[in-house]
Structures are given as structure tokens and as C-alpha cells.
Amino acid sequence: MTIISLQHVTKDYGHGRGIFDISFNVEKATVYGFLGPNGAGKTTAIRHIMGFSKPQQGIVTVNGLNSWTNASTIQEKLGYLPGEVALPEHLTGEQFIRMMMDLRKVNDDTHCKKLIDFFELDASGRIKRMSLGMKRKLAIVTAFMHDPNVLVLDEPTSGLDPIMQQRFINFVREEKKRGKTILLSSHIFTEVDATCDEISIIKDGHVISSFNKLELLKMTEKVFHVKVKNALDYKQLGQLIESNTDFHLVNKNESAFELQIGCYPNNLSRLIKLLAAIPILSFNEVPFSLEKHFMEFYDRRVGGELP
């Protein structure tokens, strides 16, 4: 069931800035990651989902409601964490929480207290004197305090220390298990990888790639470099690999008796069993950096293919 839907959404700010013909759906109880460099259009897309901005073309719906014409309902119901948090500096954290609870008509503060403990938020002092991380925690607690079913989080972990980032990742996973639908934007691939089911990469206002976790797992195929003793063993191993659909031959060097074998993690034991039957001189994994791969992807021009 589709909860958030963007269909051909365009907002052209001129000079190539904005978002152009963006389409994607976020399904119920999934986490959708929006990954892209600075200025890519993540916040712009999110602002359209929240109904803060009217698309020039296309339509954005949340639970079937048009985000622009139903902006107040959307903003009341959704949990929203803005990228740049603007909080009333003169209030204390506690006063702000109380104010937001009143606004959101939250009577029971049990859930809110749990969030405060979980994120180790010290809400006692004035917001003005809070560290950046503490302000972000306050905004996170505010986004989740009414236990919303749909959450839109713009770079939720920015400003959090590594321990808190990890805690947030665990939290998002738990919320998903509770049936929550979450869209989050990020620059950090590992964070998106750890939480999201579906991922879109946005660059220069265009979605240049969308894929789900299964496709991502395919990309994380491991590659092993194997060296054997002689031409006979080389030939035998090559034939064994090529005739087995669990593996594939990535590369070979006949004169050096070397093969590179691609294997998904769930077939690893089978590969090891197969190799055990042949005298092996050396065996090592070819390091593959997904992050590096994505960095390259970031750099590609609009219109790049799926990695």
C-alpha cells in the first residue's frame, strides 16, 4: 500500500536548480532513503511532501491526500524533522516539548519520556544554550512524540555523535517493525544502507537511480582472487566455476593460473567446498568499497545507469 507518492513533480527555481520530474512511491511499513549530495534537491522534495511548497507540475500525495491542498492535515499528522531546525531559542527544552505536546494534542507523555531517555536528551536548559546535537535530539523527540505512522526526516543524524547515530539507526529499524513508514534523506551511504528498503539517488534535481535492498545485495557480491599451481588445476577450476550457477567468473589470467570468482555471501560455503577439492596456492577477497562505488556514482552526470 502506497503511503507517500510523488508523480512527475517539478519545481524549477531557475539556473538548473530545483527538482525535475521526480517520481517515486513509499510503501507502508518501509523505510525509503533519499541519498544525494549538497544541493541535489532532497530538502525541496521533502518540503513538497510536507505541503510547504506547491509543485509547478506533478502531484504529491500522502495517504491519498494531496499534500498541497491538505497541507495542514498532513503537517499535523506526520512526524517531520526539518534539515535545519529552527527552535524558539528563548524557551527551555522542557517548555518547548510541553508546547509541542499541546499543539499535537498529546495528553499522555509516556512515549515522549521514553524518547527523551532513549536519546539522552537533557531538555532542562534554554534552547539558546544547547549544543547543536542536543537541539537535533530535541527536534527528533518532537518529530516522534505523537507516535505518527508516517515520518519524513531530513538528514536525521546530522549533528549527532557516532553513538547517537547508531542509536538512531536502531530506533528507525524498530519503528519500521512497528509498522511505521519512514522517508529519510541523507548524505551518508552507510546510514541509508543500514535502514532503508528502497533507495533513490538524487543529483541536480533528478532521480538518477532507484533500487531496492535486494538489488543492493546483488551489488555486494563478493569477489575472490584464487591462484592455483598449474594449467591442469586452472582449467579444472575454471570449468567447475563456469558450470555452476552459484558462482561466476569475473576475471581470469591463464598464464598466472589465477581466477577471480564472484560469489554472493549465501553461496560462500559452497564455494569453499568446491575449492577444497583443488590444491590452492592463494585465496583472498578482492576488497570492494560500496561507498567508493557510490561516490563515483555521485560524480556521474545526470542519466547514469544503475550501478
Ligand SMILES: Nc1ncnc2c1ncn2[C@@H]1O[C@H](COP(=O)(O)OP(=O)(O)OP(=O)(O)O)[C@@H](O)[C@H]1O
Ligand atoms: N526557495 C528556493 N529558491 C531558490 N532556489 C532554491 C530554493 N530552495 C532550494 N533552492 C535550490 O534548489 C537546489 C536544491 O536544494 P535543496 O535544499 O533541496 O538541496 P539538498 O539536496 O537538500 O541539499 P543539502 O544536502 O545541502 O541539504 C539548490 O540548488 C538550492 O540552491
Ligand SMILES: [Mg+2]
Ligand atoms: Mg537539504
